[in-house]
Structure formats: C-alpha cells, structure tokens
Amino acid sequence: MEYFDVKPLYFDYNATTPVLARVFEAMRPFLTERFGNPGSGHMWGLRAAQAVARARAQVASLLGASPDEIYFTSCATESNNQVLFGLFQGEGHLVTTAVEHPAVLEPAGVLEKRGVKVTRVPVDAQGLVSPDDVLAALTDETRLISVMLANNETGAIQPVAEIAARARERGVLVHTDAAQAVGKIGVDVAELGVDLLSVAGHKLYAPKGVGALYVRRGVRVPPLLHGGGQERGLRSGTENVPHLVGLGEACALAAEALSHEAERRQGLGRVFLEGLRGLGFSFRLHSAEAPRLPNTMSVGFEGLSAGDVLSGLVGWDVGASAGAACHGDVTAVSHVLEAMNVPTKFAAGTIRFSWGRLTSEDDVRELLHRLGQVLTSLRP
Amino acid sequence: MEYFDVKPLYFDYNATTPVLARVFEAMRPFLTERFGNPGSGHMWGLRAAQAVARARAQVASLLGASPDEIYFTSCATESNNQVLFGLFQGEGHLVTTAVEHPAVLEPAGVLEKRGVKVTRVPVDAQGLVSPDDVLAALTDETRLISVMLANNETGAIQPVAEIAARARERGVLVHTDAAQAVGKIGVDVAELGVDLLSVAGHKLYAPKGVGALYVRRGVRVPPLLHGGGQERGLRSGTENVPHLVGLGEACALAAEALSHEAERRQGLGRVFLEGLRGLGFSFRLHSAEAPRLPNTMSVGFEGLSAGDVLSGLVGWDVGASAGAACHGDVTAVSHVLEAMNVPTKFAAGTIRFSWGRLTSEDDVRELLHRLGQVLTSLRP
Numbered sequence: 001m002e003y004f005d006v007k008p009l010y011f012d013y014n015a016t017t018p019v020l021a022r023v024f025e026a027m028r029p030f031l032t033e034r035f036g037n038p039g040s041g042h043m044w045g046l047r048a049a050q051a052v053a054r055a056r057a058q059v060a061s062l063l064g065a066s067p068d069e070i071y072f073t074s075c076a077t078e079s080n081n082q083v084l085f086g087l088f089q090g091e092g093h094l095v096t097t098a099v100e101h102p103a104v105l106e107p108a109g110v111l112e113k114r115g116v117k118v119t120r121v122p123v124d125a126q127g128l129v130s131p132d133d134v135l136a137a138l139t140d141e142t143r144l145i146s147v148m149l150a151n152n153e154t155g156a157i158q159p160v161a162e163i164a165a166r167a168r169e170r171g172v173l174v175h176t177d178a179a180q181a182v183g184k185i186g187v188d189v190a191e192l193g194v195d196l197l198s199v200a201g202h203k204l205y206a207p208k209g210v211g212a213l214y215v216r217r218g219v220r221v222p223p224l225l226h227g228g229g230q231e232r233g234l235r236s237g238t239e240n241v242p243h244l245v246g247l248g249e250a251c252a253l254a255a256e257a258l259s260h261e262a263e264r265r266q267g268l269g270r271v272f273l274e275g276l277r278g279l280g281f282s283f284r285l286h287s288a289e290a291p292r293l294p295n296t297m298s299v300g301f302e303g304l305s306a307g308d309v310l311s312g313l314v315g316w317d318v319g320a321s322a323g324a325a326c327h328g329d330v331t332a333v334s335h336v337l338e339a340m341n342v343p344t345k346f347a348a349g350t351i352r353f354s355w356g357r358l359t360s361e362d363d364v365r366e367l368l369h370r371l372g373q374v375l376t377s378l379r380p
Numbered sequence: 381m382e383y384f385d386v387k388p389l390y391f392d393y394n395a396t397t398p399v400l401a402r403v404f405e406a407m408r409p410f411l412t413e414r415f416g417n418p419g420s421g422h423m424w425g426l427r428a429a430q431a432v433a434r435a436r437a438q439v440a441s442l443l444g445a446s447p448d449e450i451y452f453t454s455c456a457t458e459s460n461n462q463v464l465f466g467l468f469q470g471e472g473h474l475v476t477t478a479v480e481h482p483a484v485l486e487p488a489g490v491l492e493k494r495g496v497k498v499t500r501v502p503v504d505a506q507g508l509v510s511p512d513d514v515l516a517a518l519t520d521e522t523r524l525i526s527v528m529l530a531n532n533e534t535g536a537i538q539p540v541a542e543i544a545a546r547a548r549e550r551g552v553l554v555h556t557d558a559a560q561a562v563g564k565i566g567v568d569v570a571e572l573g574v575d576l577l578s579v580a581g582h583k584l585y586a587p588k589g590v591g592a593l594y595v596r597r598g599v600r601v602p603p604l605l606h607g608g609g610q611e612r613g614l615r616s617g618t619e620n621v622p623h624l625v626g627l628g629e630a631c632a633l634a635a636e637a638l639s640h641e642a643e644r645r646q647g648l649g650r651v652f653l654e655g656l657r658g659l660g661f662s663f664r665l666h667s668a669e670a671p672r673l674p675n676t677m678s679v680g681f682e683g684l685s686a687g688d689v690l691s692g693l694v695g696w697d698v699g700a701s702a703g704a705a706c707h708g709d710v711t712a713v714s715h716v717l718e719a720m721n722v723p724t725k726f727a728a729g730t731i732r733f734s735w736g737r738l739t740s741e742d743d744v745r746e747l748l749h750r751l752g753q754v755l756t757s758l759r760p
Binding site: 008010012015016017018019021024027031032033035036037039040041042043044045074075076077078080081101102103106107109110200202207208209210224225226227228229236237238239240241242243310313314317318319320321322 | 388390392395396397398399401404407411412413415416417419420421422423424425454455456457458460461481482483484486487489490580582587588589590604605606607608609616617618619620621622623690693694697698699700701702
C-alpha cells in the first residue's frame, strides 16, 4: 500500500506558502484576547493600533522603506488594482508588459475599454523585457510604467531598476508587482528606484488575504476603497489586524533568513535540475538564461500534456502547477509561455515547480523519484 | 490599588467583536497545515476549496440565500464599495440616506463628483427614514437604493423590507448594508426582499478583514477588483481561506444562538437602562422609540462632553465609543445625531454602549457602577 503511505510533497510555493509557525504565533493573540479595532480610542484599540504600527515598520524595514510609505491592503491583487485604477480614470497612457500577472493585465484591459491607452511591451525568448523597448513606448501621455519584478511562472527577474532609473529622467511613475519577489530575493525600494511596489502576504509565509503597497513619499494615489479613512485615507475598511501582524512577522523572518535561504534554495534548484537531466526525458527549462528566482523552475516536457503530468503527480501526492495556480485549472498554454514564443511541444507539457522554506534536499530527491515514475508511465 | 485590579469591561461590540473560540478553532487548520490555495488543482488546493465552499454555504444559510448568491470580500467596506462603484460609473441616480456608514456615504460622494446624481434621504428624530420619502426620491434614472439595515451608532433598524417591496414594483435595485445587523437580529434576504446585502465578519465574532456580499441570482454587478477571476469573477485575489472559514463558522454559531441571544441581550439592555435612570443624571436614549438592535444603546448625557466621559471610562478600563469607533477618535457630533437633529446639549455628550455574546449581567452592573463614578466626577 505504498500509495497511501507516501509523504505529501509540496512544490507549489509560488501558488501559496504555508504560514510559518512563528508567524502564526505572532498572529494568535490578535485572533483571541487582543481583538480590538485599531480605530477605537481605548485599551483594546490602542493595543491593536500598536500592533499595526509595528507590522508596518517590519514591512518597511524589509523593503528599505519608511513606515509611512507602507499601506496595507487585502492582497497583491488589490495593491495592483489600487495603483492602476487610482492613477487612471479614462485617459492617459499605461506601459506594461505581456507577461504580467492577471492582477495587472486584467485591470489594464478594463482601463483600455474606458479610454486609457495601454502598451504591452513584448518579451524575448527568455521572458525578459528590454528597458529600451519600455522606454521607447513612452509618450507625453504616459503616466505609469508597471513591470513585474519576478515572473510567477518562470521566475524570470525583470530589469526593473534600469527601467525605473531611465523612467525617472522622463518623469514617469514606475510600479512593480513584487508579489513573487519579496522574501525570495533582496527587494529594496531605493535600489530599485520604483515609486510603487506591490507585496503579497501569502507568497512569503504570511496568510492569504493580506498585502501591502509601497508608495514613495510624495507620490499621490487616490484611494480605491472609500469609507472610514483607514490607512491614512488610502484604504478604508477596518484593519485585518491578525493578518497585518502576520505579514509584519513574515517580513521580519524573511529579512533574517534571506541570503542564507536564497542560497539554499538555489542549491535545491541545482539538485533538481541535475536530477531532471538524469531522468532521461527531453525537457526545456524556461527562462534558463535569465536571472531567476532561486526557488522556481518552469519545465516543459517535450511532447507531453501538462495536465497528464500534473494528474500523475497528484496521484503521487505531489503538489505542483501547470501555468499559474493562482487562477484555476487553466490548461491552455499560459500567456507567459506564449509571449516567450515557447514551441508548443515544450509549452504544452510545462509544469512549474517551486519550493521554499520547508523544502529539504531529500524532498527534491523524492520529487525526482516520483516524477520519474510519472514520466515513465506517460512515455509514448 | 483598586485601579489596577479592575476587570476590563468591553462595551464596544459594534466597533468590533472578539473572535469566538469555536471560530478560531475552525480557522486554525487553515493557518497551519491546510494552507493550500483554493485555485490549485492538487490535494492542498482541493481541501482549501472545499473549506471555502462550506463557509459559503454557512453564510448563505444564515441569510436564507443560496451559496451561489454569496461572494466573499475583504470587509463590508469593500462590499459596499463593490456595489456602488460596480453599478455606477459617471451617470445615473443613487438614493441613499443621511445616516449611512461612511463606507456608503464616502463612495456616494465620489460618485457624485463623477457625475452621478445622489439623493440622501433625511431621517426623523428617531433616526428612521420614511419609505414614502425614499420612494418619492426615485426618478427614471434611479439605479439603486442603498439603505442600511441597522445603524451602527444608534442601533435603529430601518424599514428596509417595505422599501424593497415598493422599489421592486418600480424596478429599482435595493442594497442594504447589514454589517451591524447580521448575527444580532434575524436577517433573511427573502423576507427583506433586497437584491444586494453587505456582511461584515468582525461584527459577528469572525475576524477583521473578511466580509461578504449577497447578490440576488440574476442581478449583475461588475467587479471592482480584476485579476485571477476568483469568486466567479466578481472578486479577484487569492481567497483568505482562514478568514472565510471563520466567517462561515461565525454565521453557523450566530444561527444557532440568534433568538436566545437576542432576547438575552435585550434583557441586558433593560438592566442597563434601568440602572442608568437610577444614577440620577439627565440623559437621552437616542432612537428610543425606533425598533433597535438588542445590543446597542446610544446615550446622550446632558451638558457633558463625550470625550470627557470616554476618558473617564478608559481610566476605569471600560471600552465604549463616542460616535462610531470604526473611524478614529472623531469627537465632533456624528453625522447620524446631526441628521436626527439631536439637541447639542445631548449630542455632544453621547456615548455608544454595545454589548454581545460574552457580556454578562454582572458586567452591565459593574459598568453602571463605574459609569456612575465617572459621571459624578464630571458633575459641574
């Protein structure tokens, strides 16, 4: 009965991460006795407000920002929507890329229908945009460039710092969706030079349902949600205190572990890639030549269907993802691989493996073993 | 050293409630081992998706709705913003009231600046709108009536069912912000006859940072947040699974306890009111003649300043609220009391007391004792 005894292997950290035990313990008081509303002027409220202030400082510290530049949101999708719908009504020009997350591409599409001009800069075969192409797209009407920091599917890291430096000379605001980057690689708003940056809690060991938006001091973004005026008016709605505390703690833990963990995860990637080569199946590592996240490998198995591989893995209690797991069981070739012009024979069999804090080298070796079984069973 | 020994007394349940232990226990697995993204097609994802489906059914059940009519949001503020910004761009006519929560009034103000016509129906001295007045405000351009179910400050319950019945004949959609009502009184979407209804988690013993929106089958509201297409496209963003589970459990617990708790809380209110009368200070109970929530009393102490009373109570470790605690330490007379034309000598000294599931009769008697001390110390 080996089937029922196998240890579940989670290789889908880019879809969502577990909440670290220390993060959960930091949150717990705010789900039990410390339940106050930070807007209340009494003991319960003040304790909650203090906790929110501490969390804000923790997030700011990880990003090299000031606490007053950090605004909490309910998720990175909201952060991205906040930026795009805040800065555009029905006019102006937005420059973005063809490989953004739907949380940027979909709002961009809505804005386009409302009269905003949108340029989606293409990427090369490695999934990278060229700063020259981004800069060449600017017009007198351009208000914002939105380029993701790390791609959720391939892990490719875009040249955001160079884009931001050159955009600054042109007086254009730059936003980066850093949902997949924060906590995995060093993300410093000063080094990046961006004006706006989106953070997702559940990609860095905080719970789902919390995000943040960095807004450089002096940059004004009108609010998306209106009401009680929380978050200094940018984001109304009673603060999700436990989750904010969790995000703060997760950022503190990420800061502690960052360089060691990045190296360790890169090492796991080397083990995985070598092992893959040893399995004897034809595959292609997407964005292989690009700078990439240390925890992500998007692998196209030649001539196979991603759905079949994934089903096989599910049968072996392996969690991975075909396309971007954030948005359902889409089996069509992802817009990212399409933008990279990946040949269909590799694109259609693409699986994203992503690992993290709780992944050991043994897990990787066990993954390789099970993957070998699955691929063998699918051999034509 | 009695001062340091007093038991904290929380009488600010309308600002936020504690998370019930059973709610926390229901959430806990989803903050620990069951951490999957509901959008993932593997074991982790499926377990999370099942939990979300169960929570949706629990919310639906409390409201007498179908699960497919329930959409999760990050808070009631978002639910309200979703409705108003979803249904209006820059034209049409919105009918609302003068006593809504800022999460309705502020979006309405923004819409007005964008070209939407907005009518704010006044209330009588009891804080109630007249259905006749609401209906008289309708024009051919009216798309939506938004009338809160229970007022957060006074607890006054508006005649939403009558308004909805008459609006239906006119073919106008009706939304109610039921943030303060759900879990305190029976709220049934069929009995109310509304098309849209907002729910706040943290007013009914679920955590802060989760809400829901009921959308009657057949009613179409365009999304506010765009991205991965979660919540059947209405609300993108990875689901806050632990909080959704918490809201579901809180709704199940509310359904179990509703009639008993409503009666018990009303009894506590009688004890409080009798005790207040016995203290020998002149006061006025706002909305005294209106149907009211069983847990809320907004009391104007003649000739006193609410800030002074509240500070005195804080010194006695009593949590209460002047104005609506959801949005900061506003000491000005609230827009609700202003709309009710409450004489300043009572309005300026108004404190909202609200109690709930964990409040005992002893707590109320102790509150009366401490309040007596505070009022005596402030006697001119």
